[in-house]
Amino acid sequence: MKTLGFILQKEFRQILRDKTILAMMFAMPIMQLVILPLAANFEVKNVNVAYVDHDHSSYSKELADKIASSGYFKMLGNSSSYGEALEMIEYGTADLVLEIPSGFERNLVREKYQKVNLSVDAINGTKSSLGSVYLMQVIAEFNRNLDVNIKSPNGKTAVPRAKISVKNINWYNPRAEYKYYMVPGILVLLLTLIGGFITALNIVREKEIGTIEQINVTPIQKWQFILGKLIPFWLIGMIVFTLGLLVMYLVYSISPQGGLLILYTFGAVYLIALLGFGLLISTFADTQLQAMFIAFFFMMIFMLMSGFFTSTDSMPDWAIAVSNLTPVTHFIKVVRLIVLKGAEFAQLKRELVYLALFAIALNGFAIWNYRKTT
Amino acid sequence: MENKAISCKNLTKQFGDFKAVDRVTFDVEQGEIFGFLGANGAGKTTAMRILCGLSFPTSGEATVAGFDVYKQQEQIKKNIGYMSQKFSLYDNLTILENIVFYGGVYGVSRVDIKIRSDELISTLGLEKEAKKLVGELPLGWKQKLAFSVAIFHRPKIVFLDEPTGGVDPVTRRQFWDMIYQAAESGITVFVTTHYMDEAEYCDRISVMVDGRVEALDSPTNLKNKFQTDTMDNVFYQLARGAKRADS
Numbered sequence: 001m002k003t004l005g006f007i008l009q010k011e012f013r014q015i016l017r018d019k020t021i022l023a024m025m026f027a028m029p030i031m032q033l034v035i036l037p038l039a040a041n042f043e044v045k046n047v048n049v050a051y052v053d054h055d056h057s058s059y060s061k062e063l064a065d066k067i068a069s070s071g072y073f074k075m076l077g078n079s080s081s082y083g084e085a086l087e088m089i090e091y092g093t094a095d096l097v098l099e100i101p102s103g104f105e106r107n108l109v110r111e112k113y114q115k116v117n118l119s120v121d122a123i124n125g126t127k128s129s130l131g132s133v134y135l136m137q138v139i140a141e142f143n144r145n146l147d148v149n150i151k152s153p154n155g156k157t158a159v160p161r162a163k164i165s166v167k168n169i170n171w172y173n174p175r176a177e178y179k180y181y182m183v184p185g186i187l188v189l190l191l192t193l194i195g196g197f198i199t200a201l202n203i204v205r206e207k208e209i210g211t212i213e214q215i216n217v218t219p220i221q222k223w224q225f226i227l228g229k230l231i232p233f234w235l236i237g238m239i240v241f242t243l244g245l246l247v248m249y250l251v252y253s254i255s256p257q258g259g260l261l262i263l264y265t266f267g268a269v270y271l272i273a274l275l276g277f278g279l280l281i282s283t284f285a286d287t288q289l290q291a292m293f294i295a296f297f298f299m300m301i302f303m304l305m306s307g308f309f310t311s312t313d314s315m316p317d318w319a320i321a322v323s324n325l326t327p328v329t330h331f332i333k334v335v336r337l338i339v340l341k342g343a344e345f346a347q348l349k350r351e352l353v354y355l356a357l358f359a360i361a362l363n364g365f366a367i368w369n370y371r372k373t374t
Numbered sequence: 375m376e377n378k379a380i381s382c383k384n385l386t387k388q389f390g391d392f393k394a395v396d397r398v399t400f401d402v403e404q405g406e407i408f409g410f411l412g413a414n415g416a417g418k419t420t421a422m423r424i425l426c427g428l429s430f431p432t433s434g435e436a437t438v439a440g441f442d443v444y445k446q447q448e449q450i451k452k453n454i455g456y457m458s459q460k461f462s463l464y465d466n467l468t469i470l471e472n473i474v475f476y477g478g479v480y481g482v483s484r485v486d487i488k489i490r491s492d493e494l495i496s497t498l499g500l501e502k503e504a505k506k507l508v509g510e511l512p513l514g515w516k517q518k519l520a521f522s523v524a525i526f527h528r529p530k531i532v533f534l535d536e537p538t539g540g541v542d543p544v545t546r547r548q549f550w551d552m553i554y555q556a557a558e559s560g561i562t563v564f565v566t567t568h569y570m571d572e573a574e575y576c577d578r579i580s581v582m583v584d585g586r587v588e589a590l591d592s593p594t595n596l597k598n599k600f601q602t603d604t605m606d607n608v609f610y611q612l613a614r615g616a617k618r619a620d621s
Binding site: 002003005006007009010013014017018209210211213214216217218219220221372373374 | 426427428429430447448451452454456458460461462463464465466467471474475476478479480481
């Protein structure tokens, strides 16, 4: 125990002395939490629509107004021809072309049928697909409210046909704001970076300088060395987690719906798992460059597979299996459930078991793979 | 065998087909300054790593301070000090902090650390630098400090792997004065070096060629045996036959 005290004293002295790393450890999370959620936004706004109106009727104008007032679109004025509008797509000024053929109003009234042409720039996938879906909803709405559909053909005002209207309510995130989804995710990512990268680099650095050999020739026991590395970074991770929660509250006014105690319990276990992961990398890598690349490789998988960007439910089965094998997936899920939904401990027991298993497996493997004598 | 500081019998370390250390047999007496010579790649460092408990031998027997190198490595580590050719103190800790850390992990109490470090710093004349980072010290001072730290916990044996590499002759001389003092206080010194003048300072030396110990005696006896008056020539005659490329 005494030995561990000396090791911890040394580790804290070194960490506190390196002002650059220290600043990065605290400034990076705060900056990222403040900036990223504002920029990384999946909401589609400002879809630029080139409106080609060959009909110039009251119906076509009404539709244009309706699109413009929906709040998602920016009308780029009337283009005189489809070709001209396509040019705007080529130059990137327009995202969608909506072409209204001549006879639009006449056909709707007489034939009760009319086609319109919608062309989409599919390079920006999210914007174009969501944009066209929104636009089609607006057109459908317009269609429902048309006079011809409400009035009976003989001129008498008839009882409007029964309509089923679906009203959406977004539970747990009433205004469907992206930040509520994004901010807890970024918080998790930050913990992951600190836990995974910094421990790995720290230990590999001792290998590079050669001090690890000096450590290996002392009577320091394996568990003492490893705890000496884990405890300081665990503490730093918890401080960063706390800072993150503060930023979340102060900047985004998001306060966890669930208890802080279970949030911290999960945070603590998750950090142990991640530190074990960093430790494991350090037992394989001989240089900081190698450690960086290995860590980066896994971080990419973690980021893309964890449900941070895209919902894991819509992944193919094999991807869901992979996703479940990363601790990040479980922690992101838990944090969102606790922060947004106020989930209780009883509902999350399974996730805690998963995270604990990760912690035990990763650390166990790392300790097994760390050799004082080769 | 119990009275020997180090005892090796047919000690072998094999990497695949390559015998880095090939059936090495020798004893080191307590309190002796034992020079461990050999060309680059002769297997000195490998042998030393086995004796320090950093590496498992492939076959043969060895004890260090009476402990077995297969099973009792952790006991060995408690009883030895080690200073490697790679510089082994923490550059981003001060002199005092390095002393406290290494003293502490060898089980020296905080009180004793305080007493001994004060003593050490005044002996080395580093009063003004004690709170400076080790990274800011000149190489010669770093080496002397690393040696002092390696014997701070009063080990039975200290292993020095090319301790004077890259330092000037005056500092080397001072370094050897420190080695003599350590030996006088009863610490067995096991040292590798490439400097033949340093070999002359040793009580006994062994010369390794291609993984084997080719000669082992006092410097005087070796010079007589090879009928020459310098250790340089002794070493040259032995190492000339080496097949392993300089690495």
